[in-house]
Amino acid sequence: MTAEWSQWPRRHSRAVDVVIAILLCGLATYASRLAPDHGAGQGAVVVRPASLAVFGLSALASFTLLWRRMFPRAVLVITTACGVAIGALGFDMSIVTAGAALVAAYSIGLWTSDLRTAKVAPVIAGGVLLITSLLNQFWPLLNPGRITLVAAVLVAGAFAEAGRSRRDYLAALHARAELAERTREEEARQRVGEERLRIARELHDIVAHHMALAHAQASTAAYLLRTKPDQAQEMLDQLAGTTSAALRELKATVGLLREDDSDAPLEPTPGLAQLSELLTSFERTGLTLSLSITGVPRPLSPGADLTAYRIIQEALTNVTKHAGTSAATVRLVYSRLLLTISVTNAGGAVPEPVRGEEDSDSQGYGLIGMNERAVSVGGHLQAGCRPDGGFEVTTELPLEPPKPPDDEDKTL
Structure with a gap:
């Protein structure tokens, strides 16, 4: 009131x-x-x-x-x-x-x-x-009228100054409130965009990997069905396992978008601990892989661990889909501060769509997504043709998460 x-x-x-x-x-x-x-x-x-x-x-x-x-x-x-x-x-x-x-x-x-x-x-x-x-x-x-007149002029000026200061103060508060509201909206839009991009990368990697494996397994099963029916059944069983794994990962990723399922148990986030299983899934499609680890393995941050897994997964998927070879090499080099990952398909010709940046209309966003993943955890990625033939993807990831800007400023 x-x-x-x-x-x-x-x-x-x-x-x-x-x-x-x-x-x-x-x-x-x-x-x-x-x-x-x-x-x-x-x-x-x-x-x-x-x-x-x-x-x-x-x-x-x-x-x-x-x-x-x-x-x-x-x-x-x-x-x-x-x-x-x-x-x-x-x-x-x-x-x-x-x-x-x-x-x-x-x-x-x-x-x-x-x-x-x-x-x-x-x-x-x-x-x-x-x-x-x-x-x-x-x-x-100095009669009473003149004294009150002088005092009234001074009081009027003081009241006017106080009113002007209060009005300017309220205007500044209003402007700050509007700026804070716009900043919150922009920050919310930026976070939504980053989350959409992250989920898009996850979906791309999951779908591209499992679809490539499923395609290779289905093609092999169709070939074996005519020549070696007993081996075709084994390949079809592997195909069923590939599609089941794809459905589980898709459910775990899409489940993040459902608020009602926020308390539901999800699949653990993949990382280098599952690297052997990843390589085995590619070997079942006929791809010959070799793994070499240099240095003492050290634990990575959750983001870098997932990034390393997804980059290896996408690089091997590109080898399966595009490279004219059935062999690839995965190298992990641990140094004091960095983990260097190299995925190389030795020999064979590399189709044109894989060289450089992929065409977004026909080949998707494989190399772009790998580069975004590496940058998001403070690393960088290089991809290109080798002088002696083949294609190589190399990325360097920090073993420790990058410091926030505030912490870096305090150490200067």
Whole structure:
């Protein structure tokens, strides 16, 4: 309830201005009837008839206050001129008779965009009214009317400065809130985009790997079915296992997108611990593989471990689909800070679609995805044809996760 009442003057500013104008006009007209009687002693006043001129000037000054927000400079000039005219008619200059000019001084300090004008104009207006009062009656120099007039000018300037500071402060808070909201929205969109890209890479690697194996196993089974039916059944059993593994990994990946299944158990994230199983699955398709490990194997961060597994998987999948050879070599080299992975298909011609970057319309995003994976964990990847033939994919991955920017700044 209190908050609603505090907002009422702002919502009904025109009604407030009308009430202020009527009150100031009435008070100025009434104050013009009272004047100190210096001959009768201190505190005595003389009651004079109401002055029609004072009423007209006060009404004009009060009426112009209705436009004090739109034209504060012009309103201050008119109200000050009306106050000077009232003083020129022989009436005492006080906070009551010059009330409209004081309200205008407050308004120009609050609503004028020029800060210098906002500070200087009220002082000039107060000085003009004070000089008018001195010209009308110089002695006594410090009478109550002049003291209140000077004090009112200072208070009006102080209130205007406080109002301007509060308005600027609220505007700054509003701007900061909007900036924070936009930043949160942009950050949320960026995180959604990164998550979509991560899931797209996972789905690509899963589908490409298992579909390549399934295609090779199905082709082999079709060939053996005509020549060696007993071996064809074994190959078909392997094909069933390949498709089952593909379905399990797809379920685990897609399950991340379902909020209702967030507590459901998922398959463990693959890594180099499953490298032997990965190589075995390729060997079943007829691909001859050799694995060499140099250095002391060390554990990787979960992200780097998954990246290493997926890069080897995608590289061998490309060998199965594109390379004109049935042999490939996988090398793991552990150093103090890095794990270097090389997947090479020695000999044989490499089809044109595999050289360089793949064509996104026909060959998918294999090499692009491998490079994105390596960069996401702080590594880098190189892929290209070997001078002696074949194709090689080499990536270097950090054995420790990269430090966040804040931590790096603190160590400098």
